[in-house]
Structure formats: structure tokens, C-alpha cells
Amino acid sequence: MDRLQKCPANYVALSPVAFLERAAGVYADRTSVVYQRTRFTWKQTYERCRRLASSLRMLNISKNDVVSVLAPNVPAMIEMHFAVPMAGAVLNTINTRLDSKNVATILKHSESKVFFVDYQYVPLAVDALKLLMADPDTPHMPLVVVIDDVDAPTGTRLGELEYEQLVASGNPTQELPQLEDEWDPIALNYTSGTTSAPKGVVYSHRGAYLSTISLLLQWGVGSEPVYLWSLPMFHCNGWTFTWGVAARGGVNVCIRNTSAVEMYQAIADHRVTHMCCAPIVFTILLEAGLSERRPIASPVQVLTGGAPPPAPLLEKIERMGFKVTHAYGLTEATGPALVCEWRSEWDQRPSEERARLKARQGISVLTLADVDVKNAKTMASVPRDGRSVGEIVLRGSSIMKGYFKNTKDTAEALRDGWFFTGDVAVVHPDGYLEIKDRSKDVIISGGENISSVEVETVLYKHPMVVEAAVVAMPHPRWGETPCAFVTLKKKCGGGDNTATEEDIITYCRANMSRFMVPKKVVFVEELPKTSTGKIQKFQLREVAKRLKVAERPPHGSSKTHLPNHGTRQVEPQQEQVLAMSRL
Numbered sequence: 001m002d003r004l005q006k007c008p009a010n011y012v013a014l015s016p017v018a019f020l021e022r023a024a025g026v027y028a029d030r031t032s033v034v035y036q037r038t039r040f041t042w043k044q045t046y047e048r049c050r051r052l053a054s055s056l057r058m059l060n061i062s063k064n065d066v067v068s069v070l071a072p073n074v075p076a077m078i079e080m081h082f083a084v085p086m087a088g089a090v091l092n093t094i095n096t097r098l099d100s101k102n103v104a105t106i107l108k109h110s111e112s113k114v115f116f117v118d119y120q121y122v123p124l125a126v127d128a129l130k131l132l133m134a135d136p137d138t139p140h141m142p143l144v145v146v147i148d149d150v151d152a153p154t155g156t157r158l159g160e161l162e163y164e165q166l167v168a169s170g171n172p173t174q175e176l177p178q179l180e181d182e183w184d185p186i187a188l189n190y191t192s193g194t195t196s197a198p199k200g201v202v203y204s205h206r207g208a209y210l211s212t213i214s215l216l217l218q219w220g221v222g223s224e225p226v227y228l229w230s231l232p233m234f235h236c237n238g239w240t241f242t243w244g245v246a247a248r249g250g251v252n253v254c255i256r257n258t259s260a261v262e263m264y265q266a267i268a269d270h271r272v273t274h275m276c277c278a279p280i281v282f283t284i285l286l287e288a289g290l291s292e293r294r295p296i297a298s299p300v301q302v303l304t305g306g307a308p309p310p311a312p313l314l315e316k317i318e319r320m321g322f323k324v325t326h327a328y329g330l331t332e333a334t335g336p337a338l339v340c341e342w343r344s345e346w347d348q349r350p351s352e353e354r355a356r357l358k359a360r361q362g363i364s365v366l367t368l369a370d371v372d373v374k375n376a377k378t379m380a381s382v383p384r385d386g387r388s389v390g391e392i393v394l395r396g397s398s399i400m401k402g403y404f405k406n407t408k409d410t411a412e413a414l415r416d417g418w419f420f421t422g423d424v425a426v427v428h429p430d431g432y433l434e435i436k437d438r439s440k441d442v443i444i445s446g447g448e449n450i451s452s453v454e455v456e457t458v459l460y461k462h463p464m465v466v467e468a469a470v471v472a473m474p475h476p477r478w479g480e481t482p483c484a485f486v487t488l489k490k491k492c493g494g495g496d497n498t499a500t501e502e503d504i505i506t507y508c509r510a511n512m513s514r515f516m517v518p519k520k521v522v523f524v525e526e527l528p529k530t531s532t533g534k535i536q537k538f539q540l541r542e543v544a545k546r547l548k549v550a551e552r553p554p555h556g557s558s559k560t561h562l563p564n565h566g567t568r569q570v571e572p573q574q575e576q577v578l579a580m581s582r583l
């Protein structure tokens with residue numbers, strides 16, 4: 001048996017690009033993509049991707065080059081998930097909610113060669129490119145390609161290159177590089193992580209392939225799903241469904257905005273069967289006015305995660321005709337790593353209990369070799385008692401290759417044979433995990449990660465700020481929002497504070513992405529510290545929990561969609577003083 005050899009007949013490098021090649025053959029005339037009045041079949045999508053890959057080669061893109069894209073959920077995003085790796089390159093999808101500084105940082109760190117920009121995001125891209133150009137350490141400027149609207153072209157341009165022109169001018173029969181090693185990188189996704197520097201998470205072709213299959217199985221996605229793009233494709237490659245829909249010969253229903261109107265309309269018009277989203281999308285759907293709603297004629301399967309879904313929200317959304325599966329994951333694990341797999345014996349439980357069971361994060365997806373909850377110091381597993389807390393650790397083929405150009409953080413995250421998630425959980429006697437806290441300094445607002453360190457770094461630059469600490473404050477709509485605790489310089493000779501909450505918030509708005517701006521600023525005389533001078537954030541979190549937050553906006557607003565640019569609530573100074581006095 002030892003002499004049996006690997007050969008091209010029995011050993012093929014795993015890559016999710018193969019799903020498209022197969023779809024073009026076996027689902028050739030089935031619809032692949034729907035966007036407004038535009039329709040493509042799988043045969044057409046394959047040909048368009050081959051053309052784009054060939055154009056990228058003509059632009060000198062070769063193995064391991066990074067190709068970035070800043071775009072909402074439009075058809076080009078699906079195509080780039082195949083065309084970029086077909087050209088041998090690595091796809092870097094950029095979060096459209098970031099500000100120009102963050103976008104510039106990503107373009108620079110990734111050494112991006114080509115930057116695709118949806119026409120709506122041209123102003124943001126221009127600002128980012130200006131910053132890049134002004135930075136003497138920028139390795140090179142990327143070539144810019146505008147993605148005009150495929151359905152209703154606007155004529156917007158930024159330089160010479162345009163997406164549809166690249167597709168049209170590519171040669172669909174050009175020979176493209178063959179993947180030899182499945183460990184080669186396919187995607188680079190930046191996550192805010194726990195420090196101010198974003199970290200570039202690298203996926204391999206193998207990891208992406210196995211994660212895609214694993215999620216399709218875990219969620220029970222059968223053939224011909226009609227998949228609504230309510231989850232941004234820039235979030236961990238749309239939790240792998242950018243590739244997965246091709247594997248099942250399904251339809252990608254693309255929408256530009258995650259607004260209630262667009263989602264209800266798409267669900268009704270295309271008879272959507274599946275969608276993924278952060279729990280904030282449930283709030284958007286539930287808050288929609290009557291004129292925005294359309295009946296949910298047949299059940300829609302929803303995979304939700306990215307933030308803890310409150311049990312009452314699960315109960316309400318299920319009553320509307322959505323069948324929710326709860327998942328937990330993170331960018332480093334290619335999206336969902338745990339799924340709260342439903343057990344039929346729970347069907348008979350009262351609805352409140354069913355929602356509570358579903359709000360648990362669950363059990364591992366198939367590609368994970370193992371999941372555990374451990375004491376991070378002793379590495380001892382916690383007992384399955386639903387009470388003892390430890391850190392969630394994961395290992396298996398869906399875990400990232402590592403952080404791009406960052407050996408220190410990679411070594412810290414991948415150690416002792418495990419990936420450390422920074423999430424704190426218990427294990428219930430039935431083996432299901434439930435998250436209780438986070439050990440990492442991240443605030444999760446509407447499914448978006450906000451690094452508290454990043455917000456603090458900006459606050460420290462304010463001329464009147466002496467010290468700042470940012471923690472999560474519970475919010476009825478966004479789950480959490482940042483709350484800043486700040487000490488200020490005194491006016492000469494003592495006296496009043498020298499900046500108001502308005503001033504600080506205005507300053508933050510000018511210096512960070514809008515969704516990161518603290519909704520509340522609490523002025524304190526001194527921040528609580530340990531004897532070694534470390535700020536005791538847990539105390540601040542306790543105070544933040546007690547602070548009142550803005551009520552949600554009125555029902556039925558048709559402009560209710562991500563991202564959060566909601567109104568900020570300026571609380572009376574008095575309440576803040578009271579809250580601090582309880583420390």
C-alpha cells in the first residue's frame with residue numbers, strides 16, 4: 001500500500017473555485033445572480049469570471065498579489081470571489097463602513113495591486129487614495145477600477161479602468177494558472193482585533209473549501225437555494241456563501257442596502273429560501289412599517305451570528321415566518337465555528353425556553369477538529385456544568401493560516417495547538433457552549449467590531465483629554481455601543497471642565513468611522529486603576545450598563561438600514577456624576 005502514489009486522478013488541490021467550474025457544467029442554464037433587472041446564469045457567471053481573471057492577468061496580476069474591493073453586495077462581488085483566485089491572486093474585501101484612514105491603512109498593509117471601487121464609494125476611495133499618496137511609506141499605488149452599476153450605469157469613473165470593460169475585454173479561453181498547493185492564500189480579511197492596528201486574516205484555498213462545505217452541511221442547505229445577500233460579502237467572504245451558493249446551484253439575490261424595503265421585496269419577489277445576518281437585521285425587519293412589509297409566503301431559513309442574539313428577538317422573528325439557526329464565529333475561523341444545532345426533542349418545549357436554548361452558541365461545525373473551553377493559564381478544560389467559565393479555543397481546517405505580516409499576533413493567537421478566540425463561555429451538560437463575556441477589548445455594535453483601543457487612540461489626541469477608556473454600553477437596538485470615560489485638563493487655575501460631551505463626540509465624528517463614535521461620554525475626575533496602574537475596565541462596564549441609552553427611532557422609517565448613523569443621546573451631566581459615584 002505504501003507504494004501507491006498521489007496523482008492528478010486521485011489528488012486535486014481543494015479550492016472553492018471548483019464549485020463554479022462544476023456549476024457552469026451541471027447548472028449551466030440555471031439563474032446564478034439576480035440584481036434588480038439583471039440576471040445571469042451559471043454558464044454566464046463562469047464566462048464572466050474567466051474573462052475578468054484574464055483581464056487581471058493582462059494587468060500583470062500574478063500569484064499571491066492582493067486585489068482589493070470596496071463594494072456593497074452587487075454581482076461583481078460574487079464574481080470577484082472566483083475571478084481573483086482564478087488569476088492566482090488573493091481577494092481582499094474591505095468593509096464599506098470604514099473611514100478613509102482605515103481603508104488607506106488596509107490598502108497599504110496589504111500592498112494591494114488593484115483596487116476595485118463601487119461607484120457609490122468613489123468619494124471614500126478618493127480620500128483613502130489621497131492619504132496613501134501622501135504617505136512616504138506607501139509601497140506603491142494600486143490600479144483603480146470603478147465598478148459602475150451593472151443594471152443602471154451611471155458613467156462614474158476614477159481613472160481609466162471600469163469593471164464591465166475589463167469583463168468584456170478579457171479572453172474566456174485564456175489559460176489560467178493551476179492551483180498546485182491548496183495551502184496557497186485565497187482571501188485576506190482585515191479585522192479590527194483588539195489593538196488599533198487592523199489585522200489581516202489569511203485564508204487558504206483548502207480552508208475556504210472545507211469551511212464552505214461544512215457550513216452547507218451544518219445548516220442543511222439543499223439544492224437550488226434562493227439566497228438573499230443580507231450579510232455583507234465583506235464579512236468573512238459572506239461566511240463562505242459567496243462560494244457556497246455555486247456549490248448548490250442556487251440563486252444569489254443581490255441587494256445594495258440592508259433596508260427593510262429591499263429585504264422584504266426581495267424575499268417576496270424571488271421566494272428567498274435562505275439568508276444570513278447579524279441580529280440587528282431582525283430589528284430592522286421587525287421595525288418596518290406596514291407599507292414596507294411584504295408577506296413571508298414560505299419559511300425563510302436564517303443563519304444569524306456575529307453578535308449575541310437576545311432570546312426575545314429570536315422569538316419575535318420566528319413568529320413572522322423566519323426559521324432561525326444561531327451560529328457563533330469570528331473572522332479568524334472563516335465565519336461560523338459553532339452552530340446551535342436544533343434537537344427535535346426541544347420542539348415541544350415552551351416558546352420562551354426554545355428561544356433560550358437557541359440563544360446558546362452551540363456545537364462545532366464539521367471542519368473543526370475540536371472545540372473546548374479552557375482556563376487559558378492552566379489549559380485545563382472547564383467542567384460541563386453550565387457555570388464554570390473559560391476561553392473558547394478552536395482547532396481545525398477552518399482556522400486561518402495566520403495574520404498577514406504579523407508573526408507576533410499570529411503566535412499569540414495560535415499556540416499550544418489551539419486558536420484562542422478571546423471569548424469567554426461555559427459548557428452546558430449537553431455539550432452546548434454559551435458565551436458569557438469577552439476577554440478581548442472589542443465592542444460589537446450591530447454585528448460590527450469596534451476596537452476600544454482604536455477609539456481611545458483618537459480620544460487621546462483631543463487637546464483637552466488627559467485619559468480615556470472606552471467600554472461597551474448595552475443598547476436596545478445595536479446590542480452594544482461604545483461609551484467613553486474621559487478625564488479632562490482643567491482650565492488654568494482649576495475650575496470648569498474644558499470640553500463638553502458634544503465637543504468630544506464632534507471630534508470623534510471627524511476622526512473615525514461613524515459607527516465607532518461613542519454614543520456617550522462620561523467625564524470623571526479619575527479612572528479606576530489597579531495598583532499597577534491598569535485601568536479597571538470591568539468597573540467602567542458596570543457603570544456603562546446602568547446608563548440610559550437613546551430610544552430606538554420611530555417605527556416604519558424607510559431609511560432604517562445599516563450602517564448605524566443614528567442620533568446620539570446627550571445625557572445630563574448629573575446622571576454621569578451619579579453613575580460614577582456608584583463605582
Ligand code: ADP
Nearest residue numbers: 235305306307308327328329330331423435449
Ligand atoms: P464577524 O465578521 O463574523 O462578526 P468578527 O471577527 O468581526 O466576526 O467578530 C467575532 C466576534 O463576535 C467573536 O469573537 C464574538 O466575540 C462575537 N460573536 C460572534 N458571534 C457571536 C454570537 N453568536 N454570540 C455572541 N457573540 C458572538
